[in-house]
Amino acid sequence: MLELRKLSKTYGGQQVLAGLDWVFKPGEFVAIMGESGVGKSTLLNLIAGLDRPDPTPHAPIVLDGVAMSALDDDAATRLRREKMGFVFQAFHVLPHLTLEQNVALPLLLNRMALHRAREMLAAVGLGGRGGDYPHQLSGGEMQRVAIARALVHKPALVLADEPTGNLDPDTAHGILMLLRNEIKASGACTIMVTHSHAAAEMADNTLVLTRSGLHIGQGVNRFAQENA
Numbered sequence: 001m002l003e004l005r006k007l008s009k010t011y012g013g014q015q016v017l018a019g020l021d022w023v024f025k026p027g028e029f030v031a032i033m034g035e036s037g038v039g040k041s042t043l044l045n046l047i048a049g050l051d052r053p054d055p056t057p058h059a060p061i062v063l064d065g066v067a068m069s070a071l072d073d074d075a076a077t078r079l080r081r082e083k084m085g086f087v088f089q090a091f092h093v094l095p096h097l098t099l100e101q102n103v104a105l106p107l108l109l110n111r112m113a114l115h116r117a118r119e120m121l122a123a124v125g126l127g128g129r130g131g132d133y134p135h136q137l138s139g140g141e142m143q144r145v146a147i148a149r150a151l152v153h154k155p156a157l158v159l160a161d162e163p164t165g166n167l168d169p170d171t172a173h174g175i176l177m178l179l180r181n182e183i184k185a186s187g188a189c190t191i192m193v194t195h196s197h198a199a200a201e202m203a204d205n206t207l208v209l210t211r212s213g214l215h216i217g218q219g220v221n222r223f224a225q226e227n228a
């Protein structure tokens with residue numbers, strides 16, 4: 001569903017990612033861990049099409065058979081809007097919109113029926129709060145809204161960057177269970193960058209990014225048995 005082929009990224013002479021190869025399967029929930037500065041956020045930004053990989057003769061990122069490097073900015077935006085959902089700091093819940101309007105945004109942009117926004121809010125435990133504004137929410141509730149918005153348009157790929165970074169452990173656990181349940185119900189492939197072992201535990205597989213590439217982390221996933 002998502003293929004990385006010799007994916008590299010250099011910033012001003014500093015090579016951050018050097019020839020990454022990986023295939024992510026449909027419906028798979030993958031955590032990516034690794035030392036600070038190794039390039040985890042860079043990798044997510046490249047997959048999201050928010051940044052461009054180093055040019056190569058072949059296509060370094062292929063999503064559902066589409067070579068992302070071959071797309072112009074408009075086509076990349078369309079692909080991102082239709083096929084991807086984000087739980088990123090940079091895509092924070094918008095303060096001047098109600099919760100329902102926030103969750104409805106991807107539906108509006110994709111010309112899809114808006115009633116799913118209310119259903120999705122109910123699915124994340126915020127039924128009846130659609131008319132509230134983000135400032136009325138706790139940090140955990142805000143992440144629930146972000147998850148609802150990331151999944152509402154049934155994207156094939158969900159990208160999450162530290163989705164529970166600033167939450168207490170109990171709230172974080174609840175949010176990760178919710179994220180897991182919702183992505184398993186929708187069948188989306190999810191890639192989550194995290195420093196938290198408790199968060200990585202909730203994924204099907206954990207990959208560790210090092211200077212030499214992506215490696216499978218051993219014995220870290222609570223649901224490994226279930227997925228075997």
Ligand SMILES: Nc1ncnc2c1ncn2[C@@H]1O[C@H](COP(=O)(O)OP(=O)(O)OP(=O)(O)O)[C@@H](O)[C@H]1O
Pocket residue numbers: 011016034035036037038039040041042043
């Ligand atoms: N836009 C940019 N311009 C120049 N250098 C950048 C840019 N974005 C990232 N870098 C550099 O790339 C390297 C990897 O950064 P990145 O944020 O991807 O790491 P990370 O693994 O996500 O780190 P952390 O775990 O601390 O968030 C760092 O050395 C960073 O300074």
